[in-house]
Amino acid sequence: MKLVHKLALGAVLMAPLAIPASAHHSYSMFDMQRTVMLDATVVQFKWQNPHAFIRVEVPAGGEREVWSIEMNSPNNLAHEGWTRTTLRQGDRVELYVHPLRSGARGGSYVGVRKADGSTLGDVSAD
DSSP: OHHHHHHHHHHHHHGGGOOOOOOOOOSTTBOTTOOEEEEEEEEEEEOOSSOOEEEEEEEETTEEEEEEEEOOOHHHHHHTTOOTTSSOTTOEEEEEEEEBTTOOSEEEEEEEEETTSOEEEOOTTO
C-alpha cells in the first residue's frame, strides 16, 4: 500500500513538468509557394472549430469540380472581418488558395473577392 501512495505522490509531483503535446496538424500538405485563383460558386461555408471550410464548385472542361478549402479558426477569421454569413450558398467568388501538393481538389485559404468587389485576405496574386 505504501508503494501505491509513493507512486501516486510521484505522479502528482511530476505532472506539472509534462510538456503538452500540440494536436494541431501542419500545413505541409499545401504548396505554400503557389497561389491559384478559383472562379467558383460557393456550395457550403462551414463556420466551425477548429477550422472553417469553404466547399466550392469550379468549372473545369465542361464539368464542375468540387473543391474543399481549409481556413483558419472562426475566432481568427472574425478578427479579419469574417462572420458566419460572409459567404452563402450560391455566391460567386474568386477564391485564392494554396493548392494541395497531391493535386487533389483542395487547398488552404488565402483570400476571396466577392461579386460586389469586396475582398478579404490576400488577393494580390491576380
